[in-house]
Amino acid sequence: MKIAIVQPYIFPYIGYFQLINEVDTFVFYDDVNFIKKGWIHRNNLLINGSKNLFSIPLIKSSQNKLINEIEVAIDQNWLSGFLKKIELAYKKAPNYDKVVELIKNTLTVEKTFISTLAIKSVILISEYLEMNTEFKISSQNFSDSRGLEKANRLIEITKKLGGDTYVNPIGGTELYDKDYFSSQHIKLQFIKPQIDTYKQFENQFIEGLSIIDILMFNSKEESKKLISNYSII
Amino acid sequence: MKLYEIISETFGVNQSDISDSTVFLELDGWDSMAHMMFITGLEEEYSIDFEGDDIVDVSNVGELKELLKKYNVSEL
Numbered sequence: 001m002k003i004a005i006v007q008p009y010i011f012p013y014i015g016y017f018q019l020i021n022e023v024d025t026f027v028f029y030d031d032v033n034f035i036k037k038g039w040i041h042r043n044n045l046l047i048n049g050s051k052n053l054f055s056i057p058l059i060k061s062s063q064n065k066l067i068n069e070i071e072v073a074i075d076q077n078w079l080s081g082f083l084k085k086i087e088l089a090y091k092k093a094p095n096y097d098k099v100v101e102l103i104k105n106t107l108t109v110e111k112t113f114i115s116t117l118a119i120k121s122v123i124l125i126s127e128y129l130e131m132n133t134e135f136k137i138s139s140q141n142f143s144d145s146r147g148l149e150k151a152n153r154l155i156e157i158t159k160k161l162g163g164d165t166y167v168n169p170i171g172g173t174e175l176y177d178k179d180y181f182s183s184q185h186i187k188l189q190f191i192k193p194q195i196d197t198y199k200q201f202e203n204q205f206i207e208g209l210s211i212i213d214i215l216m217f218n219s220k221e222e223s224k225k226l227i228s229n230y231s232i233i
Numbered sequence: 234m235k236l237y238e239i240i241s242e243t244f245g246v247n248q249s250d251i252s253d254s255t256v257f258l259e260l261d262g263w264d265s266m267a268h269m270m271f272i273t274g275l276e277e278e279y280s281i282d283f284e285g286d287d288i289v290d291v292s293n294v295g296e297l298k299e300l301l302k303k304y305n306v307s308e309l
Contacts, residue, residue, distance in 0.1 A: 006266055015269050037245025037262030039270070063261070171268020173289040174258050192285050195273050207277040208270060233285035 002189075003163035005029050005138065005154050007067060008118035009039050010056055011106075011125070011210040015193040018230040019169060020126060020133050022191055025161050028122075030068040030115035031139035031146060036061055041072075041114050043210035047089045049203035054082065054210075058114060068115040068139050079107055086212075092201070093216035102128060103212065115139075125211055129224055136161070151176050155184045167191055170233065194229040198222070236301070236309040239278060240294070243271040253295030279306045 002023040008030055009016055020026045034040060042055040057073040086103060090096050106121045123135055136142070138157065145156045154176070158166045165187040168176060173190060181188035197205045198218055206213075214223055237248045240255075245262035257263055257271070272288055275281070275297075281304045291297050298309060 007264055009266065012266070013270055015273060016266060019266075035262060035264055035267075038264060039267055169265040169269035170272060170285070170288065171257075171270075172265030174292055175265065190285070190289065191269070192283075192288075193269065193273050194282075195277060208274050231285065233289065 001025070001161070001163045002165045002167050003027065003158045003161050004167045005157055006169070007032065007035070007038075007040055008115050008122065009043070010041055010114070010118040011043050011103075011121045011212050012039065013043065013208055014195065014211060014214055014226060015169065015191075015230075016122070017126070017129070017131075017211060017227045018193050019167065019191050020122070020131060021227050022230070022232065023133055023167055025134045025136060025163065027136045027138055027142070027157060027161075028115070028119050029138050030119070031066050031143065033063055034061060034065050034067045034070050034114075036063050040067060040118060041070075043212075044208065045086070045089055046200055046203070046206055046209055046213050047085070049201070049206075051206050051209065052089075054085070056114060056117065061114075066139075067118075068113050070114045072109070072112055072114050072117055074107060074109060074117075082107070090212075090216045095216055095219065098128075099212060099215045102215070125215070128215075129220060129227065151180060155181065155186050158186050165189060167232070190233045192231045192233055194231065196226055196229055198226065234309050235278060236275075236294075236298070239271065239274050243267055243274060251294060253293065253298065255294045256292055257294075258292065275301075279304070281306065 003025050004019050004023040005027040008028040044051045059071040059073045061070050142157045145153045167189045170190045170192045178188045237251045241248045244260040
């Protein structure tokens with residue numbers, strides 16, 4: 001049984017969903033430090049043929065707080081403005097109507113935390129794509145392991161879930177050692193995405209955008225195919 | 234330099250603060266998912282496909298530049 005444990009990201013890029021696709025249980029790592037210059041609260045869209053960053057407004061974000069301690073500052077003005085931006089950017093995309101509903105469903109919230117919002121965005125899209133992966137939240141299900149050193153916590157959570165394999169994004173090879181994991185009876189694997197191009201508008205293909213872009217231009221079946229293309233190291 | 238632009242965009246670091254000794258893991262905006270985005274961004278930008286064993290050993294900008302040369306990337 002394969003497990004992944006990753007910080008929650010809002011409408012993340014395709015590699016995030018490829019990792020979800022590979023594992024049996026995906027744990028949202030929400031009780032670790034917020035990364036102010038990271039991708040928890042922001043991502044890129046295609047606007048006028050270029051990569052354009054959007055960012056969820058936050059209240060007093062800090063790297064000294066946990067992800068699940070940072071409130072979002074979404075009000076009706078911001079939401080209307082963001083949906084207008086999406087409409088102007090994507091209204092001619094083939095799947096605009098379905099995808100804008102997903103976005104609205106995610107972002108229509110009362111007061112909440114960025115972890116909750118990001119998790120909601122990932123789960124709603126995973127459900128839309130009919131992915132079978134089970135989801136857990138580290139603060140809710142594994143809070144007793146919080147004091148453990150990084151690798152040991154991942155191993156502890158994996159074992160608690162009955163997993164025998166932990167899958168990390170390929171960027172984590174500096175942190176985690178296969179031999180150490182093996183000594184703890186857990187197989188460590190890394191996922192390396194293969195990013196296929198797809199038709200956007202008449203622009204030169206812009207890669208690395210939010211899953212929103214993929215869903216706007218690809219049917220559910222096409223999106224599933226894109227998500228299934230990766231290798232395991 | 235395009236490479237520094239990609240590093241800056243992915244990890245939220247100023248281009249002027251990047252050098253060969255910059256260690257990716259130590260950047261404020263680093264986590265392993267962001268690093269994965271970085272790798273796929275490099276592959277797209279330079280039209281290459283890293284072998285898994287090659288890219289896993291790269292820990293800083295200098296090592297990455299050497300690896301890109303190995304993949305015949307001449308203009309960084």
